[in-house]
Amino acid sequence: MKSYREVITINYPGRRGFVNITPEVNRALKESGIKEGFVLVNAMHITASVFINDDERGLHHDYELWLERLAPHAPVSQYRHNDTGEDNADAHMKRQVMGREVVVAITNGRLDFGPWEQIFYGEFDGRRPKRILIKIIGE
Numbered sequence: 001m002k003s004y005r006e007v008i009t010i011n012y013p014g015r016r017g018f019v020n021i022t023p024e025v026n027r028a029l030k031e032s033g034i035k036e037g038f039v040l041v042n043a044m045h046i047t048a049s050v051f052i053n054d055d056e057r058g059l060h061h062d063y064e065l066w067l068e069r070l071a072p073h074a075p076v077s078q079y080r081h082n083d084t085g086e087d088n089a090d091a092h093m094k095r096q097v098m099g100r101e102v103v104v105a106i107t108n109g110r111l112d113f114g115p116w117e118q119i120f121y122g123e124f125d126g127r128r129p130k131r132i133l134i135k136i137i138g139e
Helices: 022-032 057-070 089-098
Strands: 002-010 017-020 037-043 048-053 101-107 118-123 130-138
Touching: 002 022, 022 037, 022 118, 022 130, 037 118, 048 089, 048 101, 048 130, 057 089, 089 118
Parallel strands: none
Antiparallel strands: 002 130, 017 118, 037 048, 037 101, 037 130, 048 118
16 A cells, blocks of 8 residues: 655635646646545645535635625624634634545546546635645555
């Protein structure tokens, strides 16, 4: 059994957004040389997410609206967490809904996806560098 670890960094320019990181995961998989196994991809920050879905602009827009209804950013005074001087309580909640990580099977050296599936990084409190772990285990 082999393992491969890589950390990529994203510095999203806005407060919130989604980035397709499938190309980076595919590149890491190729570098690993692993043909059968699993890849774990996780956001290493508590205001960011990794999830799998379709790379469709309308869906991403819908996510943005839906998440803002679930945990609106303003007014920031509505959250006790923000009493600490932060203004990102909503980002913690959005991350909780969208998830911390994904695991994808690797078969014949490829991500074993269903139709339309892609891996995304979700940023909910951006404008600074954040890390994403790619851990690949297999043979």
